[in-house]
Amino acid sequence: MSDRESVLSAVRAALAGVPGSEDPDGIPLPDTPRADHAGPDIVGLFAERAAEYRATVVRVPAAGAAAAVGRALARTGARSLVVPPGFPEDLLPEGPWSRLEDAPPLTVGQLDRADAVVTTVATAIAVTGTVTLDHGSGQGRRALTLLPDQHICVVRADQIVPDVPEALSLLDPRRPLTLISGPSATSDIELERVEGVHGPRTLDIVLVVDA
Amino acid sequence: MSGADNVVWLGSPAFPQAARTALADTQLRANLRRATGTIRDKRLAVAAELEDWEDLRETAAAVKRHTLRHLDHHLLRLEKSVTAAGGVVHWAADAAEANRIVTDLVRATGGSDDETREVVKVKSMATQEIGLNEALADAGIRAYETDLAELIVQLGRDRPSHILVPAIHRNRSEIREIFRREMGEWGRPAPEGLSDDPRDLAEAARLHLREKFLRAKVAISGANFAAADTGTVVVVESEGNGRMCLTLPETLITVMGIEKVLPSFADLDVFLQLLPRSSTGERMNPYTSLWTGVTEGDGPRNFHLVLLDNGRTATLADEVGRQALACIRCSACLNVCPVYERTGGHAYGSVYPGPIGAVLTPQLVGIGSDTKSGAASLPFASTLCGACYDACPVKINIPEVLVHLRAEAVEAGRRKRVLPTAEALAMKAAGAALSSPGRLAAAQKLAALGARLVARDGRIGALPGPFARWSASRDTPLPPRETFRAWWRRTRTPANEDDPATGERKGRG
Numbered sequence: 001m002s003d004r005e006s007v008l009s010a011v012r013a014a015l016a017g018v019p020g021s022e023d024p025d026g027i028p029l030p031d032t033p034r035a036d037h038a039g040p041d042i043v044g045l046f047a048e049r050a051a052e053y054r055a056t057v058v059r060v061p062a063a064g065a066a067a068a069v070g071r072a073l074a075r076t077g078a079r080s081l082v083v084p085p086g087f088p089e090d091l092l093p094e095g096p097w098s099r100l101e102d103a104p105p106l107t108v109g110q111l112d113r114a115d116a117v118v119t120t121v122a123t124a125i126a127v128t129g130t131v132t133l134d135h136g137s138g139q140g141r142r143a144l145t146l147l148p149d150q151h152i153c154v155v156r157a158d159q160i161v162p163d164v165p166e167a168l169s170l171l172d173p174r175r176p177l178t179l180i181s182g183p184s185a186t187s188d189i190e191l192e193r194v195e196g197v198h199g200p201r202t203l204d205i206v207l208v209v210d211a
Numbered sequence: 212m213s214g215a216d217n218v219v220w221l222g223s224p225a226f227p228q229a230a231r232t233a234l235a236d237t238q239l240r241a242n243l244r245r246a247t248g249t250i251r252d253k254r255l256a257v258a259a260e261l262e263d264w265e266d267l268r269e270t271a272a273a274v275k276r277h278t279l280r281h282l283d284h285h286l287l288r289l290e291k292s293v294t295a296a297g298g299v300v301h302w303a304a305d306a307a308e309a310n311r312i313v314t315d316l317v318r319a320t321g322g323s324d325d326e327t328r329e330v331v332k333v334k335s336m337a338t339q340e341i342g343l344n345e346a347l348a349d350a351g352i353r354a355y356e357t358d359l360a361e362l363i364v365q366l367g368r369d370r371p372s373h374i375l376v377p378a379i380h381r382n383r384s385e386i387r388e389i390f391r392r393e394m395g396e397w398g399r400p401a402p403e404g405l406s407d408d409p410r411d412l413a414e415a416a417r418l419h420l421r422e423k424f425l426r427a428k429v430a431i432s433g434a435n436f437a438a439a440d441t442g443t444v445v446v447v448e449s450e451g452n453g454r455m456c457l458t459l460p461e462t463l464i465t466v467m468g469i470e471k472v473l474p475s476f477a478d479l480d481v482f483l484q485l486l487p488r489s490s491t492g493e494r495m496n497p498y499t500s501l502w503t504g505v506t507e508g509d510g511p512r513n514f515h516l517v518l519l520d521n522g523r524t525a526t527l528a529d530e531v532g533r534q535a536l537a538c539i540r541c542s543a544c545l546n547v548c549p550v551y552e553r554t555g556g557h558a559y560g561s562v563y564p565g566p567i568g569a570v571l572t573p574q575l576v577g578i579g580s581d582t583k584s585g586a587a588s589l590p591f592a593s594t595l596c597g598a599c600y601d602a603c604p605v606k607i608n609i610p611e612v613l614v615h616l617r618a619e620a621v622e623a624g625r626r627k628r629v630l631p632t633a634e635a636l637a638m639k640a641a642g643a644a645l646s647s648p649g650r651l652a653a654a655q656k657l658a659a660l661g662a663r664l665v666a667r668d669g670r671i672g673a674l675p676g677p678f679a680r681w682s683a684s685r686d687t688p689l690p691p692r693e694t695f696r697a698w699w700r701r702t703r704t705p706a707n708e709d710d711p712a713t714g715e716r717k718g719r720g
Contacts, residue, residue, distance in 0.1 A: 004302040007469065010524035011283045017530065024281035027474065029273055035263035049494065105508070108425050108459060128495035141509035142458040142500075146451060164495075165480035173441040173476045174296070176458075176506050179483075179499035184451040187491070188360035188376055189383055189409040191246055197359055197413050198420065199451020199498065 038162030042126035046160045047207055049129030053182025054195060055203040065154060065208050066093045069118055072152045072204040073097060078115035082106070082148055084140030087118065091154055102140055111147035117200075118152040119145055122177075124160045125167045129182070131155060131205065132167055134175040142176055151180075151200040157209045225585035226592045227683055229558035230550075239380055239555050246379050247546040253492025254543060254602070260494070261484065271481050272606040275537035278474055279527060285439040285472045286518060292442030296504020298514040309519050310346035313431065313464055316515055317352050320429050320462050331423055333446060333456045334358035335433025336374065336540055337466045337519055339562040340575075343431070354431065355397070355423050357452035359416050366393040372556030372564065374542035375490050380555055383407040394419050420452065430456035430511070434467040435486065435539070437516070438476040443503045444516065445479065447486060449496050457500050463511040469518050470527075470536040482539060485604035490541035522575035531615040535570045537605045542567075544599035544609060550592055559592065560585050566599035570612040578616060579623035587623065590616035655694045662690050 001009075038045055047057045056075075060068045070093030073081065081097045092099075100106060100114055120138035121131045131153050133139045145151050161167050171177055184199030195201055224232075233239060258264050278285055290300045303309035317330055330347065332338065332354050344354045344365075356365040363378040364371050367389040371377030378386070387407040394401045399419045405411060432453065436445040444465055446453050457463060473479065479501075487496045505514050527533050545551045545565030556564030561572040573586040590613045599609040644654045662671055666689050674682035681687075693701075 002302070003304045003308055006304050007302045007518070007520045007524065008283055008286070010304075010520065011286070011469070011527065014524050014528035014533075015280060015282065018280050022280065024284040025474065027274055027277045030266060030269045035261065035266075037261055053497070112421070112425060125495075130495050135506075135509060142454065143509075146454050146458065164483050168477070168480045168483070173438065173443045173501070174503050176503075176509055177499075177501040178454065179495065179501075181493075181495040181497050183497070184449070185497050186359045186413055186450050188358070188363070188378060189386055189412055190242075191249055191376070191379075192409045194409050194413040197417055197450040197452070198357070198424070198455055 034165065036162065037127045042160050042162050043157045043207070043209060046124055046126040046129060046155075047205075049127065050131075050182070050205055051129070053129050053203075054185075055129070055182050055205050057205045057207060059207045059209055062208050062210065065091050065206055068206045069093050069152055069154065070095050072150070072206065073116055075204075076116065076150050076202055078150055080114045080116070082111065082114045082117040082140070082144055084117070084119055084138060084144055086137030086139075087120065088138065091120075092118070102144060105141075106144075108143065108147065111143055114148040116150035116152060117144050117148045118154070121153050121155050121159060123167050123170050124155045125162075125164055125179075126160055127163045130164075130167070131180050132171065133178045133180065134171055135178070136175065142178060145178070145180075146199055149196070149200055150202040150204065151183075152204040152206065153180075154206045154208060157207065224560065225588040226554075226558055226560065227588060229560060230554040230592070231683070233554040233558045236555075238382075240553055242380060242382065243552050243555050246376070247552050250375075250492055250546045254489060254546070255492075257488045257492055257494055261488075267481055267485055268604055268606050271485055271539075271604060272537065274473065274478050274481065275605050276534070278472060279470065279533055279536055282469065282472070282527065285474055286469055288439035288474075289437055289442060289472050290518075292438075292440060293444075293504060293514075293516050294442075296442045298442065298504040298516055301515060301517045303517055303519050303521070305521050306341035309341050309466060309517055309521065310343055312517055313343060313466065314347060314350045314352065316462070316464050317347070317429050318350070329353040329355060329423070329427065330429045330431050331355050331357050331420075331427040331456050331460065332361075333430070333432035333448070333453045334361045334377070335431070335466065336562060337433045337468050338431060339371065341466070341519065341521060343466070353397075355420070355427075357420050357424070357456060358448070359413060359450060359452075362416055362420070363389060366390065366397065370557060371562065373545060374540055374564070374567075375545075380557070383409060383412065386412055390415055390419075398423060424452075424455040424459055427456075427460045429462045429464065430460040431464045431466065432456055434465050434471055434516075436479060436482060437467060437472050438474075438479060439472050440475040441503055443476055443479075443501050445483075446500050447483075447496050448498050448500075449491070451498060454498055454500055457502065458510045461511055462513040462515070464515045464517065466517045466519055469520055469523050470538075486539055486541055489539075489543040489602070489604040522577070525577065526571075526574040529574065529615075532570070532574050532612055534607050535567065535574060535609075535612055537607055538567050538571065539605060540567075541604060543602040543604065547598040547602045549594060549596060549598070554592075559589060561589070566593060566609045566613075567607070569593055570607075570609055570616060573616055573620070578619050579626075587620040590614075590620055652694070652696060655690070655696075659690045659692060659694070 051057045082100045122134040123132045183195045183203040185195050186197045187193050301312045347354045360378040373379040384407045390401040401415050434444045435447045487493045548566050551565040559568045563571045569589040569592050573589050576586045595610045644650050671687040
């Protein structure tokens with residue numbers, strides 16, 4: 001008997017007491033309405049919670065977004081910037097940095113040497129201060145937001161949803177998904193929080209609000 | 212393969228003996244008290260933010276209960292979805308089979324045979340459970356742990372002591388020594404003049420591991436969840452080492468216990484709210500990666516999912532014990548457990564320490580299979596205070612399972628003995644004493660007298676004969692010189708109404 005058959009038959013033997021009339025796809029769930037964890041100001045809550053995760057959050061009107069990206073790059077002294085395919089040109093600032101395009105795909109060595117990457121997001125979550133990437137246009141493949149030391153995210157206010165369930169309901173599970181809450185961090189040594197272990201040390205969120 | 216070999220390193224001293232050694236380590240106890248206290252407070256604060264926390268727990272428990280009742284159905288759906296998305300599914304009945312599958316997959320990844328084969332690993336309970344690193348080493352493959360705490364444990368030739376923070380028993384200066392001594396053996400040495408500041412230590416780990424991430428051809432991970440309807444696999448982490456392993460190498464091998472499957476992608480919302488808050492006390496962990504099979508031009512070209520039984524179907528067969536399979540490995544039960552807080556994780560002798568380990572390990576290895584393995588002692592490593600049940604985000608009734616397994620352990624022990632056990636004799640004697648007030652008074656008097664003869668510093672330590680099994684793991688306070696019944700008789704009987712020592716009555720008259 002193959003391992004597949006032996007595992008499956010052991011599972012079935014263990015479940016011999018379960019009535020055959022039960023519907024395996026119909027989970028009897030407690031009938032409770034889901035609570036609203038976010039309150040009325042989801043944009044404010046997102047900014048506050050993301051900052052609690054030690055992301056740098058700035059709120060700007062649409063006209064000021066490119067300049068805000070520029071200030072984030074200047075703050076860390078970044079000299080090279082990875083720009084994913086499909087990233088809006090009008091969000092890119094003028095500046096002294098060299099621009100790296102991922103077409104043809106950059107090598108891991110090139111990405112490792114790059115200082116910063118700038119992306120849009122798929123959605124953002126207020127309650128948890130999370131940005132969500134589905135690696136679509138403007139977000140790049142997963143390695144792009146992983147190897148450079150600074151990740152700058154441009155989030156439009158209308159992309160923010162209140163809570164985790166709303167965000168998941170908007171995402172396509174067939175795409176690779178990455179949920180990011182603050183920069184890379186560890187608390188493995190005496191529970192003291194340290195930022196930037198393996199992922200980006202710096203997460204900048206440029207929050208674009210109409211005003 | 213016999214049970215005890217599956218859950219690695221069980222077979223070292225049984226809990227009572229290991230706990231005694233751990234209790235004598237005051238530094239360990241202080242570290243643990245501080246660490247568990249910190250995480251405990253953070254968890255309470257963020258759980259309190261969600262007013263429907265109890266509903267979320269209820270829902271999570273219902274989803275898990277239902278999934279387990281139809282596990283075959285959901286596993287077959289998962290297999291189909293993963294395969295349709297370009298992944299390959301393997302089934303492993305036990306640790307040996309799982310290790311063989313992974314070893315063969317690593318060997319098949321090309322490269323010349325004399326090249327040193329290596330893999331990078333995301334922290335994973337399942338691969339610890341099956342002893343994968345050791346099996347790979349036997350096959351000439353080096354497995355690099357990339358989670359900072361796991362790296363500390365691996366470089367220190369040590370064992371993890373906590374599910375979430377495996378190196379919680381090590382302090383910063385010990386970690387510096389391990390890095391300075393060992394990093395050069397495995398790759399890039401620790402920087403000259405490395406300090407013991409956690410920031411510097413984390414930076415040393417970053418530099419040491421970065422070169423491995425960039426050249427690795429194969430990565431091995433566990434899985435926090437997998438959705439049967441879409442084939443989506445989820446890994447939750449903080450450092451980014453998970454993302455490195457899941458996206459940079461050409462081949463990704465994920466080893467997942469069969470109980471980790473969820474019916475649908477939509478079910479993830481409940482668990483992604485419960486897990487980070489319960490484990491690290493954060494609203495969300497820094498990184499959550501979800502992937503479905505392989506994606507052209509992004510991430511690994513080959514994805515293998517190994518579905519692991521290794522004692523889980525035997526656990527599933529026990530209708531009381533099966534609820535332990537609902538565990539999402541958050542470690543909240545460890546941090547609230549008064550026993551774990553004093554003994555630490557190593558005393559449990561298993562990759563799963565704390566309350567969940569005390570119910571999961573004996574079931575995975577089989578409680579009656581080999582009592583010398585130490586597994587049979589684990590259900591007794593608890594005060595049954597119930598704090599673990601209150602903390603569990605999926606509402607596993609750990610005390611209920613503990614009591615259930617204690618009965619099984621006693622039964623398994625009884626079958627092996629002809630003579631009655633010390634417990635049975637003690638219970639018989641207690642029954643006789645308690646049935647008669649006179650006999651009880653006499654017994655109490657005798658106990659008070661006897662206890663003073665053996666006590667030191669007001670505590671009773673080791674006792675002789677059949678009492679030794681009780682006293683071996685407990686300090687017992689001295690019984691009072693006078694029992695409550697004797698005190699009542701002396702102070703509250705009419706003859707003593709004028710007693711100046713209790714003189715309230717007289718004064719009021």
